[in-house]
Amino acid sequence: MKTNQATQVFDPDTTPYPAVARHLDFVDYEAEVPVHTHRKGQLIIALYGAVICRAENDIWIVPPHSAVWIPGGVPHSAKATWNAHLNYLFIEPGAAALPDKCCTLAISALIKELVDRLTREEVDYSPDSHVARLTRVTLDELATMPQQKLSLPVSANPKIRVMAETLVSHPDDRSTLKEWAKRLALSERSLARLMLRETGLTFGRWRQQLHLIIGLRELACGVSVQNVAAILGYESVNAFITMFKKTMGSTPAHYFSEQQQAAR
16 A cells, blocks of 8 residues: 655645645545644545544544544544545634534535635735635635534543454454453443443444444445445445435435535
């Protein structure tokens, strides 16, 4: 696997302006940026492909036509799929009315166009320039975007982390709560309580959210629904489609079709 550190070439904190944008493409290689922080907040928009971010003891998925918001000062890492086309918007603290916690945002076609336009501008711009006015409109509009529930709570608890890392690497592992409790040297009841306390979710709901995140990532890479169902260990394609529809409100095919239509 080839990797790329392209995102480290540009330091957003060297500019005092309210926001600056950058565009990155990844073709035929995955890109992974290790844990880092910067003063400016970071909005990552996936135009194609997907990105998985780790921040605040959560794993965040950025599927096509969505964005993840990472406030300034929050340690985070990011891994882009081999076919990802990304726009980054780095925002000065206090420049926009955005959440103080990481979140996934459902962004409008207008936001995508505005950020894309700003990626073609220079980093340094006059406060009374056209670029400055576009930036202000972008930040005002961005503050109205609704949040999406596309994260997986992991927690700092070492036992939960062991389970999470294993299931992220082997999502087809269908071990029951009882079997996981034995692996982690806990009683089934103790593990159930620990999961709920540390993640806010039951084990079943947590694993379903994990499958949703990985499924979105794989589908965004062009993997067929049949193969995604197999990757996640589902006994049938219909079982995966039912889970996806129950969570996202539409089948995988309709979901990505709607996203593409919204982009156009």
